[in-house]
Amino acid sequence: MGSDGRQSERDAIMRAAYRLISQGGSSTGTTTSIENILRAAGVNRRIFYRHFSCKDDLIIAMQEWAGDLILTALQKAVAAADTPAAAVAAWIENYLSIGWDETRFRDALAFMSADVTGAPGIATALEATYARHREVLTDVLAAGLADGSLPNARPELDSFAIHAVAVRHLEARIRGRVDTDFHEVRNQVVTLMLTGLSAPAVHPDLVGNGVAENA
Structure with a gap:
């Protein structure tokens, strides 16, 4: 079988796993069997083990695959922005949309499931x-x-903080704890972050006195 055929097999297995795991949701605490994944993908065990050493290996591959799709979307959104501030807003908007876009939300559900959260190595792969x-x-x-x-801006520190806020919103949304309109959430987060990034630099020793440094 050619490389295209092998890739099709691999994709079929991952797509089937996504579908089954996301349907299981994040609240049932149940896991999806390899047998059900094989049945949904229309492949046998020999084909499965041609691509993955075990179910946990499949889970890690799924996470990396989904992460690459998100990365591509972020890069495209940022590249289309005219200014750094607009690019920050575009990054935030694209990332947050995972929790409000129906298709992206369904995929995100898979990563809150017992199948994924319990997989060895998933925390390292996710980070x-x-x-x-x-x-x-x-x-x-x-x-x-x-x-x-x-x-x-403090690029590395601020990117970590902005990402943490976005992830926290996504987790709350996926767990059903946030039903706020997407644009309202997006505007709140963008305004909060850009206000701080655009303000004059503040020296930590002077915060208590309310004195800002000149940028």
Whole structure:
């Protein structure tokens, strides 16, 4: 079988796993069997083990695959922005949309399931994916600091903070704890972050006195 055929098999298995795991949701605490995945993908065990050493290996591959799709979307959104500030807003909007877009939300459900959260190595793999997502934002913040449009930016620290806020909103949304309109959430987060990034730099020793440094 050619490389295209093998890739099709691999994709079919991952898509089937996504579908079954996301249907199980994040609240049931149940896991999806390899047998059900094989049945849904229309492949046998021999084909499964041609691509994955075990179910946990499949889970890690799914996470990396989904992370790469998100990374591509973030890069495209940021590239289309005219200014660093607009790029920050575009990054936030694209990331948050995972929780409000029907298709992206369904995929995100899979990563809150017992199948995924209990997989050995998933935390390390997820952090590596998050680091790639933050790198896009770090580069944008560095550009804004360099051209003076985001004078208070601390690229690596701020990308971590912005990402943490976005992830927290997504987790709350996926768990059914946030039903706020997407645009309201997006505007709140963007306004909060850009207000701080665009403000004059503040020296930590002077915060108590309310004195800001000149940018």
